[in-house]
Amino acid sequence: MSKKGIILLSGGLDSATVLSIAKSEGFDCYAMNINYQQRHASELIAAQKIADLMGVIEYKLVNIDLGWLDGSSLTNKSIKIPESPSEGIPSTYVPARNTLMLSFALAWAESIESQDIFIGVNAIDYSGYPDCRPEYIKSFEKMANLATKMGVENQKIKIHTPLINMTKSQIIEIGLANGVDYSQTISCYQASDDGLACGKCDSCRIRMQGFKTLAIKDPTQYI
Amino acid sequence: MSKKGIILLSGGLDSATVLSIAKSEGFDCYAMNINYQQRHASELIAAQKIADLMGVIEYKLVNIDLGWLDGSSLTNKSIKIPESPSEGIPSTYVPARNTLMLSFALAWAESIESQDIFIGVNAIDYSGYPDCRPEYIKSFEKMANLATKMGVENQKIKIHTPLINMTKSQIIEIGLANGVDYSQTISCYQASDDGLACGKCDSCRIRMQGFKTLAIKDPTQYI
Numbered sequence: 001m002s003k004k005g006i007i008l009l010s011g012g013l014d015s016a017t018v019l020s021i022a023k024s025e026g027f028d029c030y031a032m033n034i035n036y037q038q039r040h041a042s043e044l045i046a047a048q049k050i051a052d053l054m055g056v057i058e059y060k061l062v063n064i065d066l067g068w069l070d071g072s073s074l075t076n077k078s079i080k081i082p083e084s085p086s087e088g089i090p091s092t093y094v095p096a097r098n099t100l101m102l103s104f105a106l107a108w109a110e111s112i113e114s115q116d117i118f119i120g121v122n123a124i125d126y127s128g129y130p131d132c133r134p135e136y137i138k139s140f141e142k143m144a145n146l147a148t149k150m151g152v153e154n155q156k157i158k159i160h161t162p163l164i165n166m167t168k169s170q171i172i173e174i175g176l177a178n179g180v181d182y183s184q185t186i187s188c189y190q191a192s193d194d195g196l197a198c199g200k201c202d203s204c205r206i207r208m209q210g211f212k213t214l215a216i217k218d219p220t221q222y223i
Numbered sequence: 224m225s226k227k228g229i230i231l232l233s234g235g236l237d238s239a240t241v242l243s244i245a246k247s248e249g250f251d252c253y254a255m256n257i258n259y260q261q262r263h264a265s266e267l268i269a270a271q272k273i274a275d276l277m278g279v280i281e282y283k284l285v286n287i288d289l290g291w292l293d294g295s296s297l298t299n300k301s302i303k304i305p306e307s308p309s310e311g312i313p314s315t316y317v318p319a320r321n322t323l324m325l326s327f328a329l330a331w332a333e334s335i336e337s338q339d340i341f342i343g344v345n346a347i348d349y350s351g352y353p354d355c356r357p358e359y360i361k362s363f364e365k366m367a368n369l370a371t372k373m374g375v376e377n378q379k380i381k382i383h384t385p386l387i388n389m390t391k392s393q394i395i396e397i398g399l400a401n402g403v404d405y406s407q408t409i410s411c412y413q414a415s416d417d418g419l420a421c422g423k424c425d426s427c428r429i430r431m432q433g434f435k436t437l438a439i440k441d442p443t444q445y446i
Contacts, residue, residue: 104323130375
């Protein structure tokens with residue numbers, strides 16, 4: 001019997017790889033892109049294109065307004081995106097971001113009777129966000145099973161984080177083996193409307209380093 | 224020093240009472256109403272009016288689209304709202320509803336540096352939703368403290384559920400003592416646009432019983 005999997009898909013390198021892994025594990029894939037107004041048009045186009053290329057059953061774009069959130073450079077355009085490594089949690093941290101995204105995925109999962117949610121969090125080559133750590137994911141999963149009718153009826157929900165302990169270059173290797181076309185993905189926090197990456201933000205720097213380690217050309221178009 | 228509290232406010236009897244309790248405990252109150260398209264105009268007006276009457280610092284209405292969720296009579300208008308008690312979890316259950324609402328509240332809390340979130344869940348006179356149980360709330364609180372910068376920096380976040388072990392009549396007694404004007408609240412799942420309650424749904428029946436037990440006239444206008 002085929003299994004339904006919900007995949008949080010942003011148009012970036014990590015989530016495209018997660019989608020390829022869920023497919024390789026035999027899941028019927030339902031991709032959900034949570035757009036909290038942080039994205040440029042080019043990134044939304046990238047997510048849709050990846051979903052199409054990889055043959056998802058359904059691609060759902062959910063727009064949420066987080067413009068009222070203070071303190072994050074991803075939701076407040078007046079705060080500059082950092083372009084060099086910093087101590088502690090950077091300003092690109094968005095309060096409760098993964099909790100919100102996983103909650104929408106949980107609602108969809110229960111609605112279509114899927115017990116499997118995939119998210120591309122990573123606790124190695126990452127920016128130090130608290131909601132990317134294994135202990136957070138484990139705790140969300142426990143909460144999800146107490147929150148839902150499915151959980152109560154013992155149809156346990158699992159949060160899959162296949163990338164959590166991988167380096168960026170390991171992620172890229174697996175994605176390439178699974179046929180991911182990384183030229184279609186956009187990882188930059190401040191990509192231009194025509195899809196050019198800045199090459200300077202945390203996300204760009206970590207991505208560039210991953211390709212460099214593998215001595216593979218990054219197909220990203222940088223400014 | 225005054226403390227900031229986030230109160231999830233729907234325009235109903237329970238959340239209005241919770242707001243009065245938070246105020247009586249000395250919190251500066253920030254009210255958040257999550258509208259998932261289930262509400263009639265009259266209910267949104269009620270929430271705004273209660274927020275005004277009770278002097279909140281800010282009232283924030285967040286609109287989210289859950290129209291794509293299958294299986295709930297609150298988000299899918301083609302499913303009839305049940306008008307008599309049923310076995311098990313009723314069709315008014317919305318997948319991940321409280322998880323979504325608490326997640327938005329969590330984002331706002333961290334954004335304004337509030338460590339206190341109030342929600343009017345109740346596990347006595349209620350409809351049997353899994354996300355109203357104490358074990359769920361405790362689990363969400365634990366997750367919230369792992370998810371956030373505040374939690375990591377040991378500014379612990381608390382989910383307050385002052386009504387969780389109260390009967391409906393106890394809730395009403397406390398609200399009246401705190402000066403809540405229940406004539407301004409609307410509890411019905413299918414209120415008319417001009418604010419008349421059906422008197423038949425779970426929510427109406429539980430509310431009516433609460434007033435009846437106290438031998439107090441329910442100021443709700445029923446059809």
